[in-house]
Amino acid sequence: MPKILVVGGGYAGFYTAWKLEKHLRKGEADVVMVDPLPYMTYQPFLPEVAAGSIEPRHAVVSHRRHLKSTRVVTAKVTAVDHANKSATITPELGEPWEESYDQIVMTAGAVSRTFPIPGVADEAIGLKTIEEAAAIRDKILTNFAKAANLPAGPERQRLLTVVVVGGGFAGIEVFAELRSFVSDLLSSYPQIAFEDTHFHLVEAMGRIMPEVSLETSHWVLKNLAERGATVHLETQLASAVGGVCQLKAKDESIEVIESDLIIWTAGVMANPMVKGTDFPLEPRGRITVQPDLRIVDEDTVIADAWACGDVAAVPDLTGGGVGGMCVPNAQHAVRQAKQLAKNLVATIRGEATVDYKHENLGAVAGLGLGIGVFQSGKFAMKGFLAWGAHRGYHGLAMPSWERKIRVVGDWVGNFFLGRDIASLDDRETPRAAFEAWASRPKPAVEAAPEAESPAAGQPAGAAGPAYATPAEDVSKEAEPVGAGESAKTE
Incomplete structure (x- = not known):
């Protein structure tokens, strides 16, 4: 064959x-x-994964589960x-x-396509993979927990500031979804006010979302401004060294914003x-x-x-x-x-081929819970109905009924129960808790000089084992921390 x-x-x-x-x-x-990778990522769902609306594993499609007769090589x-x-x-x-x-x-x-901007490779994160989307979600949640314990000041503001670079569909969607996510989080963090959170989007062109009409893009800008998010048009990211974002506007003016989360979506x-x-x-x-x-x-x-x-x-x-x-x-x-x-x-089979031709069906984007835009030709829809169209279209477009059911299940569950706000940031270092209390052999005891005699009453060679026995090691361990406390190494 x-x-x-x-x-x-x-x-x-x-x-x-x-x-x-x-x-x-x-x-x-x-x-x-x-x-x-052992799966296909449904990338239109990455903004919702980052915002906690869809569980990460539900936005990917396992190759081996759904390709029954294909030989899959990872x-x-x-x-x-x-x-x-x-x-x-x-x-x-x-x-x-x-x-x-x-x-x-x-x-x-x-x-992801990047440019040689100082600091971007070291500080920024993309939005092309499920791992990146999940990390963004955990970063937001972890930073909120840290900020809640700090007094007002530069470090607290840095933790509560998000910068997104790129005003295309991916950038606007993750920007708006995270704004919605953070607004919901405030009810769980009474120490943090809405005014303490800061969202900035940087776009080099004079407009956002070129796939929709100018009028629709203006509506999106107005909606984001009403929700406390700032869009910097005709502005470029000049540097991101150490998380300090230097924004260079068209008039050569420089604005400095410090952020602990810089998301790069400026092209592929x-x-x-x-x-x-x-x-x-x-x-x-x-x-x-x-x-x-x-x-x-x-x-x-x-x-x-x-x-x-x-x-x-x-x-x-x-x-x-x-x-x-x-x-x-x-x-x-x-x-x-x-x-x-x-x-x-x-x-x-020796038959003729057919040319690919596809008329654009339009563009649809989710901008947070209950908010969206839809554009097809000159027809535009905004707000709740457009958000419903967004979820309806992508829910149906997700391959296989198994995946559709999982995604819709997340949406229904979140409607009644709210989004899950537990951070799994420590999954990046999953062995840290185990290593903190793992018993290790003691270093070998140096042999005594031959000129010295054995201790009184002890025969030569009976100085004890070179390594501590498990019982000796355990007996000298520090007492464990209390329930809920961190088991970090010093």
Whole structure:
């Protein structure tokens, strides 16, 4: 049977493999999918994960649970030699190996795009992975607990200040969701007032959310201002060293804001792993494809090679794309993957392929509990109804009924019980509590000089064991801390 190798298990990769399982006849082809992560992340839910509205594991889709006949390989593809139809697979443990294939699908996705701004690499956090979203949530909760014990001052203000860089959909959504989350938290922290919390969004352009109309974006700005959040337009982040954000406005003025949580959402770029392939790349680092999603080198089709999603420069036949190409978003990635799976199966069967063409359905965003915006053409909807449309659309778009039920269950549970506000920040160092009280062997006792005689009444060689016995060690341990106290090492 021909072997189909899918490189990447995100939106495009997961849906390609999922739909290949549906369209291929039994025994028609083998499908192998390789990704370093064991799951697909539903990225539109990351802002809600960060705000505590969805549990982190419910916003991801397990590869092995939902891909029944695909061979799932949890590892990295570090090189592709399509001339010889071979890919180098590098696992986290063990030796790399060469995987041969007959057809290859490049769906390696995108990563956060940053600029060489001092301090960003050391202080900021992105919003591309479920781990980042969960860490943001825990950071907010941990900082609130710390701030509640401090008097008013710079350190307290720093803990209660959030800075988001980037005014696109991802930036605005996480900014607004966190503002809503923090406002809800205030009822559990009487020591902290609304005026003590500070939210700043930095956007280099003169507007936010280019996917919606200017009028709708102005409504969002007004709504955020009414909720105590500040948006800095035509402003760039000049430095973030030590958490001290220097904001440089268009008029060259500088504003300094100290924050313990800096979230970077200012753009994405194609996964750099494509540079380790022999496929043609366009100036932005994406693989060039033709409308039916086959890889092309200028006008020459590269046989048995396909690409879609954020890693591919796919022509937008509707004429609405930036630079003539489809914008890198989930709406396109999912639909491209579905079309690619159909075209690949058609090619195996000697049938004709169909070009990818998708009219934009519009844009929908959640801005916190009960608030949202929806834009389709000139039609715009704002407020509660738009928020309902946001949840309805993404609830249905989440792949598999198993995942849908889990997400909707979170929403229903939070409606009646409220959001869970327990921080699991210590999961970053899960062994700390165990190590704090773990008994260890004592260091070896230095041997006495041979010239000295044994102690009176004690035969030579009876000075005791070189290491303390478990009973001796335990008897000398400090008494445990009381219930609820921290067991941190000194």
